[in-house]
Amino acid sequence: MVTPTEWLALMEALSRGFAGNSLVSFYHLSRSLLVKTEALFDHFDLAFREFFTGLEVPPEIFAELWQWLGQESLRREIGADALKDLPQYDWETVRKMFEERLKEQKEKHNGGNRWIGTGGTSPFGHGGHHPGGLRVGGEEGGGMAVKIAAERRFKGYRRDVTLDVRQIKVALKKLRHLRRTGSRLELDIDETVDKACKNAGEIELIFTPEHKNDVKVLLLMDAGGSMYPYAKLVDRLFSAANSVNHFAQFNHYYFHNSIYDYLRPEIDGRERIPTAQVLKELNPDHKVILVGDASMAPYELFMENGIIDYYDRNETAGIVWFERIASHFRRTVWLNPMPERYWRHPTIAAIGQVFPMFHLSLEGLDEAIKKLTAF
Amino acid sequence: MKDFTRYTGTSDYIVSEDLQNDVNVSIALGRPLLIKGEPGTGKTLLARSVAAGLGQELLTWNIKSTTKAQDGLYIYDTVQRLNDSRFGGNDVSNIENYIKLGKLGEAFARETQVVVLIDEIDKADIEFPNDLLAELDEMKFYIPETKKTIAARQRPAIIITSNSEKELPDAFLRRCVFHYIEFPNPELMEKIVRVHFPDLAEQMIQEAMTAFYQLRETEGLRKKPSTSELIDWLKALLAAGHNGKVDLQKNLPFLGALLKNENDYEIAARQRQAFQKRSAMTPFRR
Ligand SMILES: Nc1ncnc2c1ncn2[C@@H]1O[C@H](COP(=O)(O)OP(=O)(O)OP(=O)(O)O)[C@@H](O)[C@H]1O
Ligand SMILES: [Mg+2]
Numbered sequence: 188m189v190t191p192t193e194w195l196a197l198m199e200a201l202s203r204g205f206a207g208n209s210l211v212s213f214y215h216l217s218r219s220l221l222v223k224t225e226a227l228f229d230h231f232d233l234a235f236r237e238f239f240t241g242l243e244v245p246p247e248i249f250a251e252l253w254q255w256l257g258q259e260s261l262r263r264e265i266g267a268d269a270l271k272d273l274p275q276y277d278w279e280t281v282r283k284m285f286e287e288r289l290k291e292q293k294e295k296h297n298g299g300n301r302w303i304g305t306g307g308t309s310p311f312g313h314g315g316h317h318p319g320g321l322r323v324g325g326e327e328g329g330g331m332a333v334k335i336a337a338e339r340r341f342k343g344y345r346r347d348v349t350l351d352v353r354q355i356k357v358a359l360k361k362l363r364h365l366r367r368t369g370s371r372l373e374l375d376i377d378e379t380v381d382k383a384c385k386n387a388g389e390i391e392l393i394f395t396p397e398h399k400n401d402v403k404v405l406l407l408m409d410a411g412g413s414m415y416p417y418a419k420l421v422d423r424l425f426s427a428a429n430s431v432n433h434f435a436q437f438n439h440y441y442f443h444n445s446i447y448d449y450l451r452p453e454i455d456g457r458e459r460i461p462t463a464q465v466l467k468e469l470n471p472d473h474k475v476i477l478v479g480d481a482s483m484a485p486y487e488l489f490m491e492n493g494i495i496d497y498y499d500r501n502e503t504a505g506i507v508w509f510e511r512i513a514s515h516f517r518r519t520v521w522l523n524p525m526p527e528r529y530w531r532h533p534t535i536a537a538i539g540q541v542f543p544m545f546h547l548s549l550e551g552l553d554e555a556i557k558k559l560t561a562f
Numbered sequence: 563m564k565d566f567t568r569y570t571g572t573s574d575y576i577v578s579e580d581l582q583n584d585v586n587v588s589i590a591l592g593r594p595l596l597i598k599g600e601p602g603t604g605k606t607l608l609a610r611s612v613a614a615g616l617g618q619e620l621l622t623w624n625i626k627s628t629t630k631a632q633d634g635l636y637i638y639d640t641v642q643r644l645n646d647s648r649f650g651g652n653d654v655s656n657i658e659n660y661i662k663l664g665k666l667g668e669a670f671a672r673e674t675q676v677v678v679l680i681d682e683i684d685k686a687d688i689e690f691p692n693d694l695l696a697e698l699d700e701m702k703f704y705i706p707e708t709k710k711t712i713a714a715r716q717r718p719a720i721i722i723t724s725n726s727e728k729e730l731p732d733a734f735l736r737r738c739v740f741h742y743i744e745f746p747n748p749e750l751m752e753k754i755v756r757v758h759f760p761d762l763a764e765q766m767i768q769e770a771m772t773a774f775y776q777l778r779e780t781e782g783l784r785k786k787p788s789t790s791e792l793i794d795w796l797k798a799l800l801a802a803g804h805n806g807k808v809d810l811q812k813n814l815p816f817l818g819a820l821l822k823n824e825n826d827y828e829i830a831a832r833q834r835q836a837f838q839k840r841s842a843m844t845p846f847r848r
Pocket of ligand 1: 574575576577599600601602603604605606607608723725754757789790793
């Protein structure tokens with residue numbers, strides 16, 4: 188989100204001529220002042236491309252901004268009064284449009300021809316001419332800037348799609364909020380020395396509650412067949428969680444589509460541990476992260492003996508086990524690698540009723556962690 | 563645009579036009595410039611170049627996990643004072659003797675404009691950047707012990723680097739000009755290499771660059787080699803007298819200068835072996 192502070196900074200920079208007369212400079216300038224993480228550069232590129240190649244942008248706004256940016260006079264000093272002439276509503280509208288476009292683009296990824304290159308109906312399309320003399324599509328003018336935006340060089344930095352181990356670790360580290368806990372006191376040497384100095388040498392011992400990290404994490408991962416496309420992602424999540432060595436305790440188990448009477452400690456091992464035992468052994472403080480696509484045949488989730496491994500049996504339906512887990516632990520989340528638009532599927536919807544469900548992307552992970560750390 | 567000194571790069575540092583502009587915008591608007599980018603892409607060096615380019619002094623504040631915002635402003639050295647009071651020394655009644663300005667404090671107190679580098683801000687506690695907001699906005703702070711205010715005579719240029727180990731708070735980000743140093747493309751990299759090695763044989767540059775970018779593409783590397791590793795590697799090659807005499811396509815000496823992670827080293831070494839085997843099997847194709 189662009190805040191007023193940032194917008195005003197851009198206005199100031201523009202009024203002082205930093206964008207010169209070129210849309211390329213404007214592209215860089217506005218990006219530096221409005222977007223503060225490379226993760227959102229790609230969103231910015233999309234918005235920029237839409238806006239400046241855009242044909243269905245209400246012409247008045249576009250023309251006004253365009254003129255204002257492109258005017259020869261801008262190269263000369265633009266006076267403070269000229270800046271005042273730029274009415275407030277302009278910003279609001281522009282910002283709203285900016286956000287709307289962003290949303291729009293998220294919803295239909297293929298863009299469609301509404302946004303890009305329908306050509307012809309507006310004086311601002313590719314190859315058109317601006318009355319003020321800036322050629323869109325020329326080397327120096329808008330075309331170049333739009334091309335830069337269209338390259339989408341920062342696609343790989345988006346956080347809503349990519350997830351590497353380091354990113355996950357950064358996210359997971361937020362779990363380990365250090366808290367001063369318990370009643371054990373430890374001598375705070377720094378504070379003691381400080382106090383003694385301030386008291387001109389009078390020694391006063393300062394004790395503070397023990398500083399300790401008490402975050403315990405239980406990771407339950409679906410290793411079923413439909414999860415295959417996401418295996419790498421889950422693996423990364425696991426290795427990240429495993430290497431965050433600040434958890435007081437870290438347990439993990441695998442399951443197959445749904446959780447039933449047993450969990451597996453190893454992804455392809457034979458060993459099985461009764462789910463009930465795990466629940467008994469782990470206290471409710473564990474923060475539980477379940478990972479799975481939650482997609483299966485309804486009977487696998489809702490019926491006794493619905494288990495997909497047909498030589499196996501389960502006396503209790505999967506959904507009941509999920510409910511038990513949800514009620515035993517205080518904080519649980521479900522991470523689903525499937526895009527949200529599929530979440531109406533009956534078993535996904537049912538599991539989503541039991542656990543707060545988030546998309547397995549960096550954004551989703553951040554949200555999930557907020558949920559896990561909330562009081 | 564004539565109302566301030568402009569940074570236009572220095573001969574020992576290759577800087578894109580966008581980055582130059584961002585430096586100038588940040589100085590003109592009096593907002594800190596936040597620099598991110600892969601390790602070794604010249605974030606720290608930028609500050610040195612800006613200071614040199616503007617003919618100003620550089621004050622570097624290196625951030626560690628234990629650094630507190632207060633350390634950059636001033637420290638009241640109570641331990642020294644206590645020591646002096648017991649064993650004699652300075653005038654203990656004058657607290658001012660025991661107030662030591664931090665890097666930011668020093669920058670504010672200078673008569674002339676300086677450049678301040680806050681290096682690797684993400685190493686500090688998550689609250690650290692927020693604790694500096696007011697001081698960075700107003701460029702002044704108050705010392706209660708001496709009842710004095712230290713205010714900048716000349717707003718220093720402030721350059722802040724981050725390796726994204728932690729996310730930075732929004733309130734802090736809002737105030738910054740942000741620049742992400744992209745990994746240099748081969749064209750830019752060639753310029754950087756020439757800055758460091760003006761006499762390098764053309765063929766060696768080309769071969770080294772090809773090998774380097776290929777190596778970066780290796781699947782599964784934990785840490786891709788960056789500009790600084792390329793420079794180190796070339797130094798090693800030169801020191802060993804390889805200028806233009808080795809076919810870097812065939813073998814890569816001093817691979818350890820490029821890949822410092824043991825795991826990565828093995829991955830790359832294995833891949834090169836496979837590659838060599840393949841080319842050995844097709845001796846007739848040219
Ligand atoms: N644009 C450049 N021009 C000249 N040399 C460069 C450039 N970029 C990087 N280098 C070389 O790379 C080395 C590393 O740069 P620097 O220490 O500034 O990187 P950094 O981004 O601060 O890395 P880190 O994140 O590890 O602190 C420099 O000493 C220099 O040799
Ligand atoms: Mg550095």
